[in-house]
Amino acid sequence: MKEYLELSPAVKAAMMAGEPVVALESTIISHGMPYPQNVETALRVEEAIRESGAVPATIAIIGGRLKAGLTADEIEYLGKKGPAVTKASRRDLPVLVARGADGATTVATTMIIAHLAGIRVFATGGIGGVHRGAETTMDISADLEELGRTPVMVVCAGAKAILDLGLTLEYLETKGVPVIGFGTEELPAFYTRTSGFKVDYRIDTPEELAAAFRAQQEMGLGGGMLVTNPIPEEYSMDPARINAAIDQAVADSRRLGIHGKEVTPYLLARVKELTGGDSLDANIQLVLNNARLAARTAKELFLR
Ligand code: PSU
Ligand code: MN
Numbered sequence: 001m002k003e004y005l006e007l008s009p010a011v012k013a014a015m016m017a018g019e020p021v022v023a024l025e026s027t028i029i030s031h032g033m034p035y036p037q038n039v040e041t042a043l044r045v046e047e048a049i050r051e052s053g054a055v056p057a058t059i060a061i062i063g064g065r066l067k068a069g070l071t072a073d074e075i076e077y078l079g080k081k082g083p084a085v086t087k088a089s090r091r092d093l094p095v096l097v098a099r100g101a102d103g104a105t106t107v108a109t110t111m112i113i114a115h116l117a118g119i120r121v122f123a124t125g126g127i128g129g130v131h132r133g134a135e136t137t138m139d140i141s142a143d144l145e146e147l148g149r150t151p152v153m154v155v156c157a158g159a160k161a162i163l164d165l166g167l168t169l170e171y172l173e174t175k176g177v178p179v180i181g182f183g184t185e186e187l188p189a190f191y192t193r194t195s196g197f198k199v200d201y202r203i204d205t206p207e208e209l210a211a212a213f214r215a216q217q218e219m220g221l222g223g224g225m226l227v228t229n230p231i232p233e234e235y236s237m238d239p240a241r242i243n244a245a246i247d248q249a250v251a252d253s254r255r256l257g258i259h260g261k262e263v264t265p266y267l268l269a270r271v272k273e274l275t276g277g278d279s280l281d282a283n284i285q286l287v288l289n290n291a292r293l294a295a296r297t298a299k300e301l302f303l304r
Contacts, residue, residue, distance in 0.1 A: 004097055005116050007057075008069025014055035015118055020298035022049045022291065023068065023114035023122035023152070026060040029078050030085040030104035031265040032125065033280060034272070039079035041284050043072060045123070045291045052295030057119055059110045061088055064100035068117040078104055087261055089142045107154060108146035111224060115150050120213070120301055123155045123294035125287045126190045127226070128264060129168030132250055139263060140171065147224040148175030153213050155294040157286040158188035158195065158228040161246050162267040165195050172226065173200075178216070180209065180227045182293060188230035191237040191282050199228060206293065210300035229293050235285040237278065245274035 007015065014021050024045060029038045046056035058070045060078055067074070078085055081102075088096055088103030090112065096103045105113060107127050114122050128141025147154065159168055165187060172179055181187065181199035189195035203209050213225050230236075249270035258266045272279050 001116055004066045006065045006067050007117060010055055011057045011069035018302060020054040020295065020302040021057050021119045022054045022294045022298050023110055023119045024056055024058040025107055025110040025124050026058060026078055026104040027087050027106045028125055029075065030081065031083050031087050032268055033283065035079050035082055037280060037284065039076050041287060042075045042079065045287055048288050048291045049295045052292050054295035054298045057117065059105050059113045061096050061103035061105065063102065064097045066113045066116065068113055068119065083265060087265065090146065107143040111146045111150045111152045111154065114152050121153045121155065121294045121298040123290045125157055125283055126160050127154060127156050129159045129163040130171050131263060132164045134164060134167060144171050144175060147172065147177045147226055149222065150224055151217055151222060153225045153227060153297065155227045155229055155290045157190050157231050157290060160190040161243060162250060165189060165197050169197055176223055178225050180225065182227055182229040184230050188228050191231065191242045191279060192239045193230040193233065193236050206296040206300045209297045213301065229290050231282060231286040232289055235282050237282050242275065242279065245271050248274055
């Protein structure tokens with residue numbers, strides 16, 4: 001599979017020198033935020049990783065190549081094209097690559113490509129999970145399967161309440177994925193610091209995150225680790241307001257019969273619309289916060 005992979009010069013140099021690298025996804029750019037804030041945020045997140053002493057590797061499929069490390073022009077291209085770029089999860093890789101097409105990588109695909117490139121830590125906003133009503137729709141994100149099989153640490157701000165958070169945790173338990181709360185016992189719900197659900201373990205330092213991940217890999221357990229990092233207090237949103245917007249968005253998606261891979265992008269855009277852009281500001285801040293934690297943890301991992 002390595003012949004399909006292409007590292008940017010900066011990522012290649014960092015990997016060869018044994019420097020810490022942090023992977024970033026691209027669906028958040030194309031489908032997760034509107035242009036031009038998506039491009040601005042992607043570049044700011046890369047900068048935050050550099051400032052924290054690691055090298056960013058934004059991941060995407062460009063012209064059928066699995067890319068780890070994009071140029072600013074490539075990020076601008078994906079951001080401007082937005083939802084017109086194919087949202088690429090695990091099942092999309094074969095045809096996109098064979099056609100020499102472009103794809104924005106979800107958490108699942110970013111993990112696959114990061115692992116192929118030897119990158120162990122990945123920062124994002126929120127992961128996909130078990131959707132509300134999954135007991136009839138069977139809509140469960142491929143991100144959860146990937147966490148169960150691919151050895152990458154994913155640093156996120158929990159999952160949005162567009163999902164069924166309780167079922168998402170059950171699924172992760174079944175797949176053997178440790179769910180860590182960074183400085184918290186409660187699963188953060190993306191825009192808010194709490195959800196009412198407990199994580200498996202609370203860890204308070206990047207050192208201990210690195211130690212747990214190292215132990216997982218050295219034991220050969222396989223699979224990834226989910227680190228949930230609550231949004232900084234000053235940017236967190238009023239739960240009543242955000243949850244009302246989410247309920248409305250879920251109801252609208254059902255009424256419109258949205259299904260398959262369109263569900264998550266529809267809900268993200270609708271929540272943003274209903275909260276008049278405040279949710280976008282929170283979203284940007286939490287991604288930056290996750291990028292900094294991922295960089296600090298990657299540095300710890302590379303100490304040994
Ligand atoms: N949740 C967010 N923002 C996002 C996504 C999810 O809060 O941008 C994106 C991620 O790329 C994630 C994908 O991997 O949506 C999940 O899509 P699905 O539910 O179709 O698997
Ligand atoms: Mn789905």
